[in-house]
Amino acid sequence: MFNKVLIANRGEIAVRVIRACRELGLQTVAVYSDADRNALHVRYADEAYNIGPPPARDSYLRMDKLLEVAKKSGAGAIHPGYGFLAERADFAQACEDEGIAFIGPKPHAIATMGDKARARATVAAAGVPVVPGTEGKENLTDDELLAIAPKIGFPLLIKAVAGGGGKGMREVRSLDEMPAALRAARAEAEAAFGDGNVYLEKLIEGARHIEIQILADKHGNTIHLGERECSIQRRHQKLFEESPSPFVGQDEAFRQKMGAVAVRAAQAVGYISAGTIEFLVDKDKNFYFLEMNTRLQVEHPVTEYVTGVDIVKEQIRIARGRPLSYTQDQITMHGWAMEARINAEDPYNNFMPSIGRIEHMVLPTGPGVRLDTGIYAGLEITPYYDSLISKLIVWGETRGHAIQRMRRALEEYKIVGVRTTIPFHQNLLKQSRFIAGSFDTRFVEERFSMEEADAMRETHPEIAAILATLVAHQETMRAAHIIRRAKRDTSNWKWYARWERIHR
């Protein structure tokens, strides 16, 4: 039984896992690249080991170094978080070979679900509905794919076999577009995953992305924790999640039906640990297996809030060989939870990444607010890693209460130093279609623009005018001062000496 856990990740998820370990009385080992010496996960862990230069391939993706640190520190287990090595069967295998508990599923389950075609074939064989496509046929050439495409029918999606997160994905509306789209998708997949294999899938229009959280232990118990609604996406990246789904709502039979199918899908690969079955759901409540994420999800906190289950602690319990703390009939959903992903991106500039030093922050706090983050005032946001800097999660008795609380929390949340997606969420929560719960996965891209959203809301142009004018006026006054003063100049080192003396 392990008592020390190495967290093979960084950012908010490393902090999340460290917290769970600490609350269970387990020792924690952080790893960090040269860019992350000051990161919160390094500060919060009991031990911290440098594993190389900033690029992930030289540090967070270096299995050899991670295993070396595990051995050196005496860590008996590794939690991979999400991303990086979380869905690498070879890493899970390497841990097993070294006698280190991998806090996640078995290599075979990762490998099966990681290859989208095999995954679909496996769950389809277990009676789980899948989206029509080229599942099960690996390494198809462009010519083969071009021949099959018309049989599936357009529109369709080209997706990377090794993919995830929208990388290597292209939508195609006609055969003419296929050759170029195939080239682009393969190149992107190759660059992102080192594997250019792709497959085709029918595009379900007007679809919602709804997923079921699974927990499975080593004693044959597999349960689900209800659904999450993840249809608010942009370029196939989730931006905002909630649980329950407003589409499922009070339809408990539908929820349990999806849940039971999800449990079957997980059992089809002998799954253990926490995992997620993603479904595409059409307007008639048909649902299709999309893929399984064989790891902890970014959006796991919304499920934790409504069920009261600590998913990360359960993962650790499972890895320690313990049975689940809950049976299926002990799982009930109370109230409503929502998560807004706060990315260091500028929503007014095409979600361009924004880097820089976090100069100042005021965090939203108070009742029903949870924040999962890896940043603090003074930290530098670098260009090397994911732009997710914080997750704002709220709980309310009803969806309406949760929306109101999320609005006030977003209003309170102040970050100075980088641009963030906070204004995006503020606009999203004012959209009548969002409030009504009637949106699909295309909502953000097709029916939403920041500029239009801004224009629709109550505005205060006179207040903006006052603010800008007063600030501009102050700047002008200050500049005038300085020009006057600077007439008598002195050399730089003199100034510096005095400055240091006075300011130390």
Next chain:
Amino acid sequence: MFNKVLIANRGEIAVRVIRACRELGLQTVAVYSDADRNALHVRYADEAYNIGPPPARDSYLRMDKLLEVAKKSGAGAIHPGYGFLAERADFAQACEDEGIAFIGPKPHAIATMGDKARARATVAAAGVPVVPGTEGKENLTDDELLAIAPKIGFPLLIKAVAGGGGKGMREVRSLDEMPAALRAARAEAEAAFGDGNVYLEKLIEGARHIEIQILADKHGNTIHLGERECSIQRRHQKLFEESPSPFVGQDEAFRQKMGAVAVRAAQAVGYISAGTIEFLVDKDKNFYFLEMNTRLQVEHPVTEYVTGVDIVKEQIRIARGRPLSYTQDQITMHGWAMEARINAEDPYNNFMPSIGRIEHMVLPTGPGVRLDTGIYAGLEITPYYDSLISKLIVWGETRGHAIQRMRRALEEYKIVGVRTTIPFHQNLLKQSRFIAGSFDTRFVEERFSMEEADAMRETHPEIAAILATLVAHQETMRAAHIIRRAKRDTSNWKWYARWERIHR
């Protein structure tokens, strides 16, 4: 029906009330003294009015100014928070006279419960057990009190009739000590409340302070939300609270018995809104009415966490004439919640208040953590008001989980600029008596010292030595540098001009 609420308070509780209003879609009006222009409640409210100089008697206690602001801003209701005017019957009456809804009980209930002697007589008549004492006998002279004291028996407490929060309170172990103690208590009561009247009360030794949260609407419904354990006190000031009480624990019958008595006590004064019945509980589970706080309590969040009831929102609903959202049988307690009061005080220096600018903060976040606060990095902590700067509240599935989570949250919580009681709580949570739940109201004063607690824990003197030495070394090196550099000096204004030019 009001749509705009004036919050006649400051600090964390003003922020708490603003949040509730905002989540209910109500407009908010803040008031602030000259010392509080930059306070969080001013930033978060929709409107903010200056009401005078820093001393509370010139601002937050000025009923006339508050009513004037209410009228000017069109606020239809006033929430008093706690402290200041929260338990002033004349203020509640003045609001009523002006047609402004007072979000709290009726003036009569405040007046009755505010006069400790009348309060005890009233609830005793309703069959609520009270601590033996001079209840019901007002304006007793020193001579009369000296005559009665031996009949009650020693040890006993001298308490201010208008009191609360330990002010004007003295413990007396013999008749000899009484005259001096009476003088001191009367002087303190006069200074704190403008009323030097005192009464006597038997001191229950080994007693716990356990209180019951009450909610009552205008339709005759009165319910209780279970108990809070508040025995961790210092000089009669609560420092740490939890719900449930480890003393009550699984004894649901005992809980319901206290709850029913508390409801009866509230009904005895025709109580409406949120209120708290404080009991002294001896080791044999006898409980005695201590007093009723006719307002929101500092520690209300622990009850909110375990019951899921938003007490402030209920207060507002009640003031709007709505029935309670819950019936008694819908109230259940889930898990365990704890609150650590973070005061700007130095626990290593006799809890001396600490003022200054909050230079930097890292807040504890993540699952099961709630923070109620009115401060942020950059805010000045002034000497004018209460030293409570933040409340750290955690939830866990069991008391053990809650303790573990509180420990990790306290460890994460970093405040630079003032000394805080965080180390006190860290030491408290390591005490075996605390962990076992076996403590009374004397625990902190009689069985706890910071120095001994520090000495008992695992320590890292070599790490402290490294830190201090490296910092001292850096300072020395820097000083050496400056002395070298400063040899060529230049006048101050020159330096300043350059500095401003470069740093603007």
Next chain:
Amino acid sequence: MKYIATVNGQEIEVDILDEHRVAVNGEEYEVDMVAMSNQPLYSLLANERSFEGYVYEVNGQWQVLLGGTLYEVVVEDEQIKRLRKAGGGRREAKGPFLLKAPMPGLVVKVPVQEGQEVQKGDVLVVLESMKMQNELKSPKAGKVEKVKVEAGQAVEQGEVMVVVAAP
């Protein structure tokens, strides 16, 4: 002191009367503005209404982010503005456009060549940073004068990648 603030295209006259009073299109406001924690985050009390906004300068324009809404504001001295107007026409960016890397990153693609005509909105460079591919577009029509980077190349923040001259 009189200013003209052009907020999202709408002209608003802001007259600073004294330290605590301004007139906005003639309507007087009592104002109290404080930079929170010495940051470009301002608390403004205007006739006792409380607002909080970020105010950033970007290319000589002010961006005011207020309650989740972004306002683009040009602030000009009223006299100077009047003189300029009399002189004819708005100030218009005439020089070449320098596309600088908004962050360090890896150039994934440069879909334009030197000498090529581009329209406003055409992608000039695809830059990878923070695990995302970001399309950097031309803010105006013109001719590509210089391409200084190529696919696969790492760039520093602020490095000029493409120059587009007015047509």
Next chain:
Amino acid sequence: MKYIATVNGQEIEVDILDEHRVAVNGEEYEVDMVAMSNQPLYSLLANERSFEGYVYEVNGQWQVLLGGTLYEVVVEDEQIKRLRKAGGGRREAKGPFLLKAPMPGLVVKVPVQEGQEVQKGDVLVVLESMKMQNELKSPKAGKVEKVKVEAGQAVEQGEVMVVVAAP
């Protein structure tokens, strides 16, 4: 460079070998210390163990608050300390003690008079601040040389209220 750190009375030799190595009583540590956000809050990695501590100077002593435990540390150059020791005796505060107001407040009571002998721990002034009455005690025995405040008086932070001379 060799230092002697006296931690809560216990002497520990800390030898700074180079930027990233120290020897503590002869045992070598690889160290990496960073001031977080330029504050007196330090992240220290010592042989890959991660610690975070506040380090404040108070009256020439260092206070290190580490994981909720306070350490009082005196850091001295080893050579100077050896010389001083040879010269006989510890450094001891010999001068008069100036009781300064630790914060602005209202003097509630001054229970001592000029000329009076006091013991270590005797209350010199009761000061009200933040709604609390705080007892300010003498850190040593001696004779009250001066009482500069009286009950009811407001004092500024740092104002000298009472002077206690060594007996």
